[in-house]
Amino acid sequence: MTSLTRLxxxxxxxGSKYAVSGAPVHTRTDVDAVLQDLKSDKAYAKATHNTWAAILPTGALKADDGxxxxxxxxLRMLERAGLDGHVVVVTRWYGGKKLGGDRFRRVQDATRTYLDHVGAGL
Structure with a gap:
């Protein structure tokens, strides 16, 4: 089992809250195990969105989760940072107000926090 880092x-x-998590992965099975581990926490399981991306030896994977x-x-940030073999999950709990394009900036901010944490900052 891979070791999940929850920041x-x-x-x-x-009103929307954003969290970021991630773990080293090598296969789609590893990605699924990380997601299952993350969602074993009820707060993450009930989140509005758990979006993620990973670059594996077999190619890039991503999911928007709505x-x-x-x-x-x-995924683009992982590619730019050259971070292969990690899944990064950005979790959002919707706060009642639409963010428009700012939601992408918040996803970038969360992803950047993880990249900095693992020493792959842009």
Missing amino acids: GVILTDR ESGAGMVI
Whole structure:
């Protein structure tokens, strides 16, 4: 089993809360295990969105989990940072106000926090 790093809620914007988590992964099975581990925490299981991306030896994977385009934002940042073999999950608890394009900036901020944590900052 891979070791999941939860950095917790790192920012808020108009009531929405964002957290970032991640772990080293090598296969899609590893990614699924990380997501299952994360969602074993009821707070994360009940989150509005758990968007994620990973670059594996077999190729890039991403999922928006209802936050259209967010997986691609994470994936592009992983590619730019050259961080292969990690899944990064940005979790959002919707706060009642739409953020428009700012939601992508919050996903970037959360992803950057994880990249800095693992020493792959942009």
